[in-house]
Amino acid sequence: DIVMTQSPDSLAVSLGERATINCKSSQSVLYSSNNKNYLAWYQQKPGQPPKLLIYWASTRESGVPDRFSGSGSGTDFTLTISNLQAEDVALYYCQQYYSTPPTFGHGTKVEIK
Amino acid sequence: QVQLVESGGGVVQPGRSLRLSCAASRFTFTSFAMHWVRQAPGKGLEWVAVISYDGSKKNYADSVKGRFTISRDNSKNTLFLQMNSLRTEDTAIYYCARDSQGIPPNWFDPWGQGTLVTVSS
Numbered sequence: 001d002i003v004m005t006q007s008p009d010s011l012a013v014s015l016g017e018r019a020t021i022n023c024k025s026s027q028s029v030l031y032s033s034n035n036k037n038y039l040a041w042y043q044q045k046p047g048q049p050p051k052l053l054i055y056w057a058s059t060r061e062s063g064v065p066d067r068f069s070g071s072g073s074g075t076d077f078t079l080t081i082s083n084l085q086a087e088d089v090a091l092y093y094c095q096q097y098y099s100t101p102p103t104f105g106h107g108t109k110v111e112i113k
Numbered sequence: 114q115v116q117l118v119e120s121g122g123g124v125v126q127p128g129r130s131l132r133l134s135c136a137a138s139r140f141t142f143t144s145f146a147m148h149w150v151r152q153a154p155g156k157g158l159e160w161v162a163v164i165s166y167d168g169s170k171k172n173y174a175d176s177v178k179g180r181f182t183i184s185r186d187n188s189k190n191t192l193f194l195q196m197n198s199l200r201t202e203d204t205a206i207y208y209c210a211r212d213s214q215g216i217p218p219n220w221f222d223p224w225g226q227g228t229l230v231t232v233s234s
Contacts, residue, residue, distance in 0.1 A: 040220035042158075049208050049224035050158065061222065093158055097218040100172050102148075104158040 002026050002096050006105035012113040019081040021108045023094035028074045031098065038098035041070055041079045044091045044107075053092075054079065086112060115140045115223050117209050122228030125199055135192040135209030135225055142190040143167070146212035148221060149183060149194045151205035151230075161207070162194065166215035177203075199232045206230075 003026040013019045029038045037057035042050035052061045054070040057077055067082045081088055089112060094105040121133040135147070149161040162173045162183040171183055182195040192209050206229050210221035 042221075049227055050221075051224070052220060052222040055213070055220040055222075095158075095220065097220055100163070100218050101174055102160050102163075102218040104160070106157045 001101055002029065002099060002103050004094055004096055004103050004105040006092075006094060006108050008108060009106075010109035010111065012111045013081075013084045014113045015086065016083055017113075019084050019088070019110050021079040021081075021092050021094075021110070023072075023077045023079070023105050025075045025077075025096055025098075029096045029098035030074050037073055037077070038096055039070075039072075039077050040095045040097065041068075042093045042095065043088075044093065045089075050093060081110065084110075084112070115211065117211065117223060117225035119207065119209055119225045119228040122207065122230045124231045124233060126234050127199060127201055127232055129199055130195070130197045131199060131230060133194040133196065133207055133209075133228060133230070135194075137190045137192065137209075137211070140211070142185075143187045144215055146215055146217040146219075147183075147185060147192045148210045148212060148217070149192075150208045150210055150221065150224070151203075152208070152227075153202075153205045156205075159205075163212065163217045164192070165217065170216075172217075196230070199230075201232050204230060204232045 039057040041054040044050040058070040091107045116138045118136045148163045164183045180198045184193045206227040208227045210224045213219040
C-alpha cells in the first residue's frame with residue numbers, strides 16, 4: 001500500500017495569510033503514460049463529510065475558491081491556502097488514487113492564529 | 114444536485130451483523146463506481162471497499178476482507194455494505210462516496226453525510 005504522510009499535523013495562520021500543507025507519498029503517484037499525478041485534496045469541517053478541493057494534484061474542483069491551489073509531482077505535494085479566511089478552518093487530507101487501496105494522509109488541522 | 118444518503122447505522126454487539134445502505138439520486142448511478150470510506154471517532158479517513166459501475170469488480174481493505182461485502186442494486190440506485198463479524202475497531206462513521214469514473218480508483222466526489230456504526234457490548 002502507498003503510505004501518505006502529511007505535515008504539519010496542525011498549523012495556526014493569521015487571517016489573510018498563507019497556509020501551506022505538505023503531503024508525501026511512499027512511492028511516486030505520477031503515471032508516466034499520461035503525465036498525471038494521481039493525488040487529490042479534501043477539506044473536512046467539523047460534523048461534515050469531506051469535500052473535494054483538488055484532483056490531479058493541481059486541478060481545482062468547480063466552485064472551489066481560487067485561494068486554494070495544489071502543486072507538486074511524483075512523491076511531494078503541497079496544498080496552499082492563500083489569503084486564509086475564517087471559513088477555511090478545517091481538517092485537510094491528501095489522497096492517492098494511483099493504486100488500490102486508495103490511501104489518505106492522516107490529516108492537517110488548520111486554525112486561525 | 115447529486116445526493117447520497119446513508120442509512121442503517123446503529124449500535125451492535127461484537128460478532129453481530131449490520132447492513133448499510135446508500136441511496137443515490139440526481140445522477141446516473143450506473144455510470145459510476147462507488148466506495149465506502151469510514152472514519153473512527155476523532156480519527157482520519159480509511160477506505161473500506163469499492164464496487165465498479167456494473168458490480169463486476171469489487172475490492173476491499175485488508176481490515177475488512179472476508180467480513181464485509183459491498184454490493185449495489187442499479188435498478189434502485191442503491192449501494193450496500195453488509196458487515197458481518199463486527200469488531201469494536203469497526204466503530205466509525207461510514208460514508209458512501211461516488212468515484213469520479215466508472216472504473217476505480219479515482220477521487221471521491223461527492224460524499225454522503227455518513228451513518229454512525231457503534232460496535233459495543
